[in-house]
Amino acid sequence: MIRLLNRNLCSIWSSFGFWCCVGVTFLLLLFSHIIINDDSITVFSAAFLFSREQLLETIDYSAFSVFCTYKNSCLFLFCSMLSIFPFVNLYTAQRTTGYSRYVLLRTTRRSFAVGQVLSLLITGVSAVFLGTLLFGLLVFVRFPHSQAYGDEMIHTQFELLQYQFPWINDAADVPKIVLLHLGCIILYTLCSTSFGILMLALLRNRYLILTLPFFCCYLIRQLTTALISLAYQDIEHPNEMLYKITYCFRPEATLSLLYEKNVGAICWILLVHIGSLLGCCGLFGIIGNRRLDAGDF
Numbered sequence: 001m002i003r004l005l006n007r008n009l010c011s012i013w014s015s016f017g018f019w020c021c022v023g024v025t026f027l028l029l030l031f032s033h034i035i036i037n038d039d040s041i042t043v044f045s046a047a048f049l050f051s052r053e054q055l056l057e058t059i060d061y062s063a064f065s066v067f068c069t070y071k072n073s074c075l076f077l078f079c080s081m082l083s084i085f086p087f088v089n090l091y092t093a094q095r096t097t098g099y100s101r102y103v104l105l106r107t108t109r110r111s112f113a114v115g116q117v118l119s120l121l122i123t124g125v126s127a128v129f130l131g132t133l134l135f136g137l138l139v140f141v142r143f144p145h146s147q148a149y150g151d152e153m154i155h156t157q158f159e160l161l162q163y164q165f166p167w168i169n170d171a172a173d174v175p176k177i178v179l180l181h182l183g184c185i186i187l188y189t190l191c192s193t194s195f196g197i198l199m200l201a202l203l204r205n206r207y208l209i210l211t212l213p214f215f216c217c218y219l220i221r222q223l224t225t226a227l228i229s230l231a232y233q234d235i236e237h238p239n240e241m242l243y244k245i246t247y248c249f250r251p252e253a254t255l256s257l258l259y260e261k262n263v264g265a266i267c268w269i270l271l272v273h274i275g276s277l278l279g280c281c282g283l284f285g286i287i288g289n290r291r292l293d294a295g296d297f
Contacts, residue, residue: 001112009119023131029043030135032071034060036060043066043069047143059157064177067135068181092204109285112288116200120196120200158171184254188251191251201287220251224247224249253273
């Protein structure tokens with residue numbers, strides 16, 4: 001399994017498709033929106049069109065605030081495609097050429113399935129993570145740090161952060177918040193591969209494997225949005241139970257773990273999304289093991 005994993009990672013990390021995913025992730029984040037009052041501007045415009053004096057007018061242009069605009073990007077709409085794109089070409093080529101039968105002669109079906117799933121998860125997360133790091137590096141270099149703003153602006157930002165994260169004591173804790181944001185991005189990327197893993201087990205067509213997870217995630221997103229609106233249709237008597245259940249199934253629920261204060265809600269979100277990921281990984285192994293021809297794993 002280790003040899004298979006190493007071979008897959010070397011092939012994917014040196015491929016053009018992997019670095020395309022890194023670039024697309026970076027571009028999607030670069031065109032996220034900085035929202036100030038009722039106006040919005042893209043990070044790209046603020047970074048390359050604004051002078052330093054304009055960036056110092058409001059702390060919303062600070063490096064930390066701009067980095068947090070990743071939540072306003074289209075990255076998470078396409079993450080289900082980006083997270084499996086680097087692996088799809090390799091896997092479909094292996095199935096077409098019958099490469100699997102030669103690997104299975106030297107390993108077990110279970111080890112082969114685990115190696116393939118780990119290859120997909122590692123390469124998908126690394127592509128999105130590298131794109132996010134490039135975005136963070138650009139923001140860190142181009143935008144002013146919080147210390148460049150007046151004491152009043154800094155105090156206002158810190159009060160907001162302390163309300164969201166009661167455990168912080170001073171500005172030295174801000175890098176910890178950035179690390180938590182990165183952790184949520186990694187978790188979301190991992191969970192967004194669930195449908196892709198299932199499609200890999202069922203289909204051979206690489207285009208369907210890429211697009212069907214996108215449409216599934218989009219439909220779930222639209223359905224949960226509609227159900228949440230329905231739960232609060234009666235403002236005086238909202239359906240709290242419907243809201244709580246629907247909220248856990250939202251694709252973006254793992255991103256909001258950072259701000260969730262209810263331990264029960266955090267546990268349910270993790271149970272739903274990590275459970276779905278493990279369930280799809282299990283189905284991938286079961287379906288592959290039931291195939292009679294090893295080359296069709």
